[in-house]
Amino acid sequence: MMPIDPTLFTIAAIVLWALGMLLFAFAGEKKVLKWAAHGSFLAGVGVLVVFTWLLWDILGRPPMRTLGETRLWYAMFLPVIGYATYIRWDYKWILHYSGAMAILFLAINLIYPDNYDRDLMPALQSIWFVPHVIVYIFAYALLAGATIVAVKGLFIKYTGRNRTWSMQPADNLVYLGLGFLTLGLLFGALWGKEAWGHYWMWDPKETWAFLTWIGYLAYIHYRYHKPKRITAAMWMLAGAFIILLIAWFGVNYLPSAANSVHTYSQ
Amino acid sequence: MSLNNEIPKMKKKPVWVAPWGYTEGWLICAGLLITGLALQLTAGGLDSKALSWPANIITGGMFTGLIAGGWLLFRGNPLVNWLARVPAAVTSIALITFLVLIMGFTLQENEGNPLWVQQLGLSNMTGSWPFLFGMMFFLSSLGMATMKRITPMKGRNIGFFLNHAGLYIAILGGLLGAADLKRVTMDLYEGEVVWGATDRQGHYMDMPFAVELERFNMEEYNPKIALIVTETGRIVPEAISEMFEIDTGHRGNMIGWDVEVLKFYAMSGRIDGRFEPVVDYGAPPSALVRVTDTSGQSIEGWITSGSFMYPHQLLNIDHEHSVAMTIPRASHYSSDVVIYTPSGDLIETNIEVNHPVSVNGWKLYQYSYDDRFGKWSSTSVIEAIRDPWLPVVYTGIFMLIAGSIYLMTLGKAPEKDSENRPERDEEEMSSPENKKYEGITAENRMSEESMPGRVTKPEPETELAGV
Numbered sequence: 001m002m003p004i005d006p007t008l009f010t011i012a013a014i015v016l017w018a019l020g021m022l023l024f025a026f027a028g029e030k031k032v033l034k035w036a037a038h039g040s041f042l043a044g045v046g047v048l049v050v051f052t053w054l055l056w057d058i059l060g061r062p063p064m065r066t067l068g069e070t071r072l073w074y075a076m077f078l079p080v081i082g083y084a085t086y087i088r089w090d091y092k093w094i095l096h097y098s099g100a101m102a103i104l105f106l107a108i109n110l111i112y113p114d115n116y117d118r119d120l121m122p123a124l125q126s127i128w129f130v131p132h133v134i135v136y137i138f139a140y141a142l143l144a145g146a147t148i149v150a151v152k153g154l155f156i157k158y159t160g161r162n163r164t165w166s167m168q169p170a171d172n173l174v175y176l177g178l179g180f181l182t183l184g185l186l187f188g189a190l191w192g193k194e195a196w197g198h199y200w201m202w203d204p205k206e207t208w209a210f211l212t213w214i215g216y217l218a219y220i221h222y223r224y225h226k227p228k229r230i231t232a233a234m235w236m237l238a239g240a241f242i243i244l245l246i247a248w249f250g251v252n253y254l255p256s257a258a259n260s261v262h263t264y265s266q
Numbered sequence: 267m268s269l270n271n272e273i274p275k276m277k278k279k280p281v282w283v284a285p286w287g288y289t290e291g292w293l294i295c296a297g298l299l300i301t302g303l304a305l306q307l308t309a310g311g312l313d314s315k316a317l318s319w320p321a322n323i324i325t326g327g328m329f330t331g332l333i334a335g336g337w338l339l340f341r342g343n344p345l346v347n348w349l350a351r352v353p354a355a356v357t358s359i360a361l362i363t364f365l366v367l368i369m370g371f372t373l374q375e376n377e378g379n380p381l382w383v384q385q386l387g388l389s390n391m392t393g394s395w396p397f398l399f400g401m402m403f404f405l406s407s408l409g410m411a412t413m414k415r416i417t418p419m420k421g422r423n424i425g426f427f428l429n430h431a432g433l434y435i436a437i438l439g440g441l442l443g444a445a446d447l448k449r450v451t452m453d454l455y456e457g458e459v460v461w462g463a464t465d466r467q468g469h470y471m472d473m474p475f476a477v478e479l480e481r482f483n484m485e486e487y488n489p490k491i492a493l494i495v496t497e498t499g500r501i502v503p504e505a506i507s508e509m510f511e512i513d514t515g516h517r518g519n520m521i522g523w524d525v526e527v528l529k530f531y532a533m534s535g536r537i538d539g540r541f542e543p544v545v546d547y548g549a550p551p552s553a554l555v556r557v558t559d560t561s562g563q564s565i566e567g568w569i570t571s572g573s574f575m576y577p578h579q580l581l582n583i584d585h586e587h588s589v590a591m592t593i594p595r596a597s598h599y600s601s602d603v604v605i606y607t608p609s610g611d612l613i614e615t616n617i618e619v620n621h622p623v624s625v626n627g628w629k630l631y632q633y634s635y636d637d638r639f640g641k642w643s644s645t646s647v648i649e650a651i652r653d654p655w656l657p658v659v660y661t662g663i664f665m666l667i668a669g670s671i672y673l674m675t676l677g678k679a680p681e682k683d684s685e686n687r688p689e690r691d692e693e694e695m696s697s698p699e700n701k702k703y704e705g706i707t708a709e710n711r712m713s714e715e716s717m718p719g720r721v722t723k724p725e726p727e728t729e730l731a732g733v
């Protein structure tokens with residue numbers, strides 16, 4: 001019943017990113033190819049922006065209700081963050097990894113197509129809905145960027161290549177990401193008060209959101225104190241991201257979530 | 267702490283010799299856990315109502331006074347000094363993480379959990395001794411760190427203050443306020459004035475106002491077309507993503523069957539095998555659909571989701587499958603009410619989900635309705651909540667919101683001298699940003715004045731016993 005075909009947009013974005021990444025990898029010094037690489041990569045984001053905008057319009061509600069819809073936003077933000085990190089620190093690989101992750105998330109949406117419908121349960125009809133979700137997914141994307149830096153660092157360390165590795169991009173992404181994560185958590189609390197009557201109820205989703213938050217909190221304090229111990233720091237980032245993924249997708253499968261009020265995300 | 271930069275890397279510092287580090291922190295965590303669990307097993311869980319007004323304000327005042335006084339008078343004490351530094355912060359954060367992680371995996375309810383889980387308090391984590399001890403450790407560290415930075419208060423510490431004091435206020439306020447939080451529900455019936463409410467345990471209480479339900483309102487989304495297995499009534503999984511909204515003219519393909527909605531009535535009545543629009547109590551929605559299979563054969567028929575008064579109706583499309591109409595879901599529901607206060611005020615208002623109404627220190631929420639009747643429900647349940655500590659918690663939350671903006675600005679500029687990276691040191695890959703500290707003497711490393719506020723400022727590496 002959709003007047004537009006989600007699959008078409010999804011595939012277009014994937015192809016444009018893949019092309020952009022290929023061009024980035026093989027452009028060398030050729031100016032034209034470089035421009036084409038930037039153009040293709042950003043066009044992929046553009047396609048997704050247009051699609052999300054159309055979807056919002058067609059559904060008549062923010063497309064942020066289902067897990068598939070949140071993946072859409074994630075796949076939109078992540079390449080932007082990877083691209084910005086690349087522009088700022090000149091790390092081309094982060095662009096590739098963020099592009100690959102975005103493609104992976106869109107591919108999941110292709111395999112499990114969403115049932116887009118207009119229904120939005122009354123509890124979600126709030127001015128907090130959009131800022132809460134956007135800020136959260138943006139934080140998730142930033143923290144994914146930091147994780148990529150850490151995992152690549154771990155890889156370099158354990159494959160024994162004697163190279164130095166800077167955690168500075170990771171730190172900066174975590175500061176930004178944790179800032180957004182905090183905002184998301186607090187917006188959620190303020191919204192919870194209006195919708196359910198209390199700002200914090202240790203519902204499983206909240207419990208795991210708290211764990212994610214405090215994991216990154218531990219990271220920045222540890223970094224501040226022991227900036228030289230980067231291996232431990234990289235492991236912390238990897239662990240924190242696993243908790244983040246559980247908070248995002250995994251909670252629904254945990255026995256502790258049997259009575260969650262947040263079951264709308266399915 | 268030593269000011270001497272030349273001190274060779276020390277051997278492992280003996281435990282419990284100042285300054286304490288991570289080892290002491292882990293031992294303290296273990297001690298708190300063991301004591302907490304022992305108390306839990308012998309004395310049982312905590313009474314969540316034990317700290318109601320005014321015991322909570324006294325406890326909070328004393329706790330905060332102890333931290334402030336402790337720092338002002340005894341900052342040389344190894345414990346006090348340690349609490350204000352990162353090893354205490356990281357180990358207390360780790361303890362809380364550990365406890366909350368258990369909570370994240372355990373259903374927080376007695377039913378469904380083995381007895382030992384209940385006895386250890388793991389199925390009621392926030393009401394257990396280990397959690398209380400963990401929080402006290404956490405808050406002591408947080409409070410002490412705040413005290414350390416605000417004595418003396420400096421303008422550039424404002425971001426630090428907003429985050430740390432904000433979190434302290436929000437968490438302490440939330441914990442202490444829990445006992446004063448009242449949540450009760452009022453069951454309203456159309457045209458009846460209700461003064462009383464019941465809490466979760468079923469205790470009755472009189473409210474300082476009365477509520478009369480004038481009308482319960484509900485709007486619904488259109489129902490959806492679903493493909494079901496006739497015998498079980500279950501939706502065919504492969505067709506879930508192909509379900510679509512019913513409206514006249516809508517058309518979709520469901521795993522090979524082409525389904526077209528010829529007519530749709532939001533409220534209808536059955537007349538001689540067909541449906542006609544009616545406005546009537548309990549009238550269900552209905553649709554005339556045409557289903558065409560791959561060979562081009564088609565059948566037509568009426569379907570309805572039914573209501574509490576009328577049965578549902580399917581359209582069989584082969585010996586196994588049917589096309590069905592889902593039960594419409596609510597898009598909005600709310601209660602038109604009149605609230606009477608003892609001072610004689612009469613407030614006519616509407617209570618809707620996400621739009622609570624405040625009266626005399628209480629907030630009223632649309633909570634539920636009689637879902638057997640759906641939009642024809644003549645009852646509505648309103649939840650009334652009183653949370654006198656909310657302003658405290660919100661103060662903390664708004665400080666944290668401001669603080670998180672500060673946090674976002676903490677990033678550093680990219681390094682210029684990526685060529686001159688230090689060599690890999692013995693056990694760690696070097697991180698280039700440490701380069702900055704190598705030319706700095708320990709003396710000015712210690713002095714806050716010489717450091718720009720935002721640069722990472724490690725403590726001298728005296729805690730070699732650390733992680």
Ligand code: HEM
Pocket residue numbers: 182217220221224349350351352354355356358359404405407408411414415425426429430433666669673676719
């Ligand atoms: C909203 C949560 C928190 C945020 C955003 C945060 C952020 C920070 C940041 C960015 C620093 C680096 C120094 C600076 O900014 O000037 C820091 C230092 C520190 N934090 Fe936190 N923190 C938070 C919670 C906590 C908690 C829960 C504790 C203790 C349990 C803690 C204890 C400390 C300590 C001891 C320092 C070092 C202070 C010093 O050496 O002067 N923080 N924090």
